[in-house]
Amino acid sequence: MARLRHWLAGRLPPRARGRLAGNVRAAELAGLAFAFRARAVAIVVVSLWLLVLVPWPRDLYYLSVAGLFFLLGYLPYRLRHHPRAGPIKLAFTVLDIALMTTAIIMPPPAGLGVDWPIQTRLRTPEFLYVLLLLGEAALTYWPVAVLWTGAWIAAIWSLGVWLVYGRADTVRFAEAARDGPLGAEAALRVFLDPAFVGLTPLWTQVIVTSLFTLLLAIAVWRSRRTMLAQVRAEVVRADLARYVSPDVADALAARAHAGFGAPQTRVVAVLFADVVGFTSMSEDLGPERVFALLRGFRERSCKVVFRHAGTLDKFLGDGFMATFGGLDGRGDGAARAIACAIDLQREIDAWTAKREARGAAPIRVAVGVHCGPVVIGNIGADQRVEFTVIGDVVNVASRLQSATREVGGRILASDCCLAAAGPEAAARFTRSLPLTLRGRTRPIVVHVAE
Template sequence: MECYQAQTQSLHDQQSEHMSDLANRIIGFAASALQAMRSLWSPRNSQDHLQASIRQAELEGLQFAFYARLTAIIIVSVWLIWLVPWPRDLYYGTYAFGFFLLGYIPYHLRHHRHGEAIKLGFIVVDVALVTAAILVPPPASLGNDWPIQIRLRGQEFLYVLLLLGEAALTYSPRRVLWTGVSILVIWSIGVFSIYSQQDTLRFNDAAAEGVLTSAAVLDLSLKPAFVGLTAWYTQLVATSLFTLLITLAVWRSRRTLLNQVEAEVVRADLSRYVSPDLAEALAKRGGTAFGEPATRTVAVLFADIVGFTKLTETLSPERTFALLRSFQERSSAVVFKHGGTLDKYLGDGFMATFGSIGLQPDAPARALACAFELQQEIERWNRKRSTRGANPLRVSIGIHCGPVTVGNLGGRERVEFTVVGDVVNVASRLEEITQAVGGSIIASEDCIQAAGGSEWLTRFRASREIQLRGRQQGILVHIAT
């Protein structure tokens, strides 16, 4: 009996544990679903940037399409002036001007919140205007009294297809498809309005009177008032195929555009967290192919605000944060200007490398130039700070150059691209002893020689051999104030 009760209690405990686990999973799933809904309701900044960039590309395409339309209007107008006698060319010139207005109005309203609907509406009017220009004959007073059925005999239908080409320039498959459907519908209405005229000759009417011989068919086809539907069938099939092919082409082009825009947005967002050159390398090579360990000669620069702890004793956390942010903005701008990579921020300092992302034969010279310009930038900043009574800042800089291993460090969830080697340790130690040796910039002899030697030595006031903490051998360094 006791054994049975123990088994029953054990089974009850297992069921309770299972129910508790199931409840936790349901709660976790609900929380995840709620978080997803919130993300959809409040899109991330990167998505906002992406949509804004795509919208900008579409507006540029619409502007290009308008200028293409204007060019086509000018070419066709010149052609009509040469081909059509006066004053009938004035009649077609009115259509050309109307076609210009129909392009200018949606272009002018392209930033309107209903700009897309306006453009789609004007596409219908465009097709109707071109169809009317082709099928509606000019007044008899202008010297043309041919039967209206003759209007279907020429090749002017090709002018309608130019609207598909214009729509393709806007990066919008929807506009291409809408243009194609509008052409099919409006052109068919125009054809059947002429086909249904009382004086139109048709195969059906002639066949109803008796069997048509080949000679009779040819004779009927050559009469001015004859209208056959074979040409219309061909136009429908050709327009449908053109619309489909151009829509697919524009869709593929749009996908390429979206990929490029998204890559630019990702690169821009990524460069806010890592160096621009590192973001560029990641965007080009991909995260999986980038960061394989490699050994190369790199110049390493360490910089630090001297006495930062004492300096910020009387500052509020907000002012301390603002001070650090201002220093980082100024220093990173100088590093990037000289082609350096900002490896990491270290509290009130930072570590920068030159030649770590790609080969830079002049990496040592870039690091030295960066150090001296950084000091000049701090001096300019101090002059600005003195006008509001703020204490001046001093920055200590250490530079060394040599072979290091570059690559990704970290685990699966997070990696960091960095450099590893004795060069890094030496550069850090050099920055630490700047105050002890009475300088603001200390560069190793190896770095000076790799940068060109004598042309840089003139910028340093002293040279001496020092013993660094944790190293058995001394190192020759050059000191600048």
Template structure:
């Protein structure tokens, strides 16, 4: 028995802590707060359209159920309920929009409670005692306000709605219970003990009001409010974690390649970068004559030139699904198929090289138009088995590729100056691309000997 009690106490304690956090929710990053705010605004918009749909459905139901002209009376309530939803929806971007919404929630509960508890005028054909207003199941309409509040992604509004229902509905019930002509158990019991038959007879009298139904409504509303609030709070936390992961991924992708950032965020940093051997296409690119080009430039203009080159080149690499391994001064190294398996990695690398040359050509024409020196970029591509994984110490690691393929690709980029080409791709890369169309984009082929290597390598050269 003590274990059950401890579990119940633990659950209640956790629930209370969660509810406290709704009113003092920490200070996350601005982007997290903005994203949550946007989700709340979208939820408020969705809730408004859900309210509008509910108004239409209930209005049609009342027209069919309630005789004329009494349906006009309830139609006025439906219109008022629409206005109470439309105004905070229109003011959702107001600096005090949250306070406005909370105020209108109180008005919502008051209006729905009045529609249920206040009888239509006698002139509309309803002469039943006001006490009979508590006999039906119309209280369920009030609980629909909790569902609407849940759609706004705000646990605070759900909790506020529940509290408003408990207070306003209780005021309405006690207003009817306190009427002079109301029949109560206590009054009847004061005259003497009640038999079962007498209790049954009293319960069926139109002016009788018992509090048992009210107690049930209080308990049910409190439980619904608690459960829906906790459900919305958990959903909000899940949304917050998702947005936080997106923010971390966006920040991380500014320092590492986006696919590396995606893999790190997806795996939480665990089991990522374990050494593995796979076939990868490696691309090296470099600005030709960068030293001569920047000699007359100030450090600021040199920095701006490098940044512009890196922005353009990285966009091309990412477009073709490549990984930007590292920047190398006025050049960079990119890999294809290093983070995840890409069976078409060689074709991606070749397409990236030609797109890069086209982009640099467009940029050079723009530079020439304003009197600046044009740019040329040399590219070397090779493909083969490498080891991929994390290198570095405990304080800092770098995801990279290691192997002879990397050295060959780097040497191919270097030798473009000597052979007079802008793109040099190895025969291994062309063959692995498995499309003879690639050969048509190269003007010549030859065997060359690379620095530091004994065997010649067959390469294809594009001007």
């Protein structure tokens, strides 16, 4: 148990670290695939809008740009399993930004566009399309991709605007005001000149892009932390479940830092099960067959106990101890324990039928069930801790299991346990009798199921 706590504290063993890395990688690949699908949907929507907005045949030019943009997204998507898929995606992101910036600033080829000055291309709101690339990057669970995309958007867009601003035919406030400050009307005439380019919109775009990039990167970073925590919790829980019951693994993973296992008193149903005559059976079997028999019994027992939301407390050689109601607090532990005992006998009967069909010896399992108040929690030393239940209820359940030999039934349940389980469970038992258990002086009423 100490090692399990170390896992929760962050010191995962190599095998668990490998699974953690694999699960994180799978989540990242799923994010890349989702980002590509979102990109494809965005391309379809924008293409349909261009068909409505742009007249024929100029729309063919922009549709071809949309097709090339789709191709630039499809290639890194197909290469997402490549060892260097990350750098490949980042490189294609630069190509995305360059393509989109060029398509926005540069006019269509001769004969497809309107014969307006190139400077007018900077007055349209098409820059917003470039910001869609930030949205795609945010879907990848990769903050670096967001920062990379934002930085290149600011750099490439600024370069494009600066090249237009530096053209000889561009009208600028600096030149218009060379002979003195401009009045309101003169400034308006300069501003309305088709060849005018001002840098204030560029600074605004760069600042907004930077802020938007930063906010998105923080959001993606937080989402990634949440994703990593969820993946890590699932890996830890899977590893814990190899040592303890799933419900104990869930509770330990959820409350590892909140004093899990502190002793407390609860009403719990306890079930003991044991293979009848296992010692004599082992005399005629080799070690390998004994091992196979025990493994088969334990696999089936685990399946049945977990099916009824029980806690497999411990294996005891050819038997086991299970508890119900110790962690979930549902109040139906007795009913689930009785149902588990009956279900276990069905499972063993089905297994026995298969064994007898191939000439193997039948298996018979004795079960004892009792319920009552116990102390549940961690017990042991710092080096070795066991989560278990302690109390007279455990002793009685164990004695009931042993008493099945003298009583003749396959399941013995105490009267208080059957009363707590309800009339539906009581209908499964055929007879009742007072019984003085070994080591006790007062008899208790027990119910027997054949």
